[in-house]
Amino acid sequence: MVAGAAAVYALRLADDCLVLSHRLAQWSSRAPTLEDDVALTNIALDLLGQARGLYARTAELDGTGRSEDDYAFMRGEREFINCLLVEQENGDFAATIVRQLLCSTFQLAQWQALTTSTDGPVSAVAAKAAKETSYHRDHATDWTLRLGDGTDESHRRMESALAAMWPFTAELFESDAVAREAGALGVGPDPATLRPEWEGYIRRVLGDATLVMPESTWTPSGGREGLHTECFGYMLAEMQHLHRSFPGVTW
């Protein structure tokens, strides 16, 4: 029995959504075309909505009654427990697409399992999120096929993006006391159980895109304990500075 496992579990889900949302929002006005700009920021907004629902539920579960803004803007780097993959820098368009493919495939499997969560509010968020994330995965899949099986240059960029992002995927499926407890309580799946489905889909898409599924022996981890990669601090500073400079600011 882990005290507050459900709250920690929900916060992990929420932080994954918020951080990935902010990374995608950074593409705003910078994407290759207007159409991609709108697509990426639409996805960012979906993720932000998912994060909000989960922060609201976390505040009830951990008993602090914090607001969504408190979670997003008033916690330090060490207090965020998102996985390392979502915080990785956007890089070029290929890197963002690879990160999206790896993340959204994981999140879709997770949301689908969460629709039967014993926690009512979490399963409600999951029901809506599963539809949204299904589109996110389609979007990433389409681009992966086109860029992987595209020109020499696009193929090369996808290969190097895969090599850069792949090591961070191991952490997605790590199990620990919190994850096992959540699984036992029926709050949500132990991430370790999602691996076969994730791997099957990724393998198929990469194969169709003429890309090779990388193998990595370096498997960085620590996000769930608040130990992040260097780039995360900079992202957080950018995301939080306005709210911290002018607490409670609205416009």
Added chain:
Amino acid sequence: MSEETPAPLWEVFIRSKRGLSHNHVGSLHAPDAEMALRNARDVYTRRMEGVSIWVVPSAVITASSPDEKDSFFDPAADKPYRHPTFYSIPKEVQQL
């Protein structure tokens, strides 16, 4: 972003609800039809504008030319008998 030629142009038609016809809403760039459909979903249906989308390559649309306005459209101007306005409508008909 690059000096490459932009992706082909597509015209987007959206049906706002069942029973209505598709209306032209705008255009966008996409490398192929499938992506055009996805882009149309992202660009033109963000505010629940539709239940169905068509995309058509702009290149396959044959359009009338503004130069042909006189020969195309003016001749219809003085032919009021083509409008069904010379019938008296029975009172019993509510909807027409």
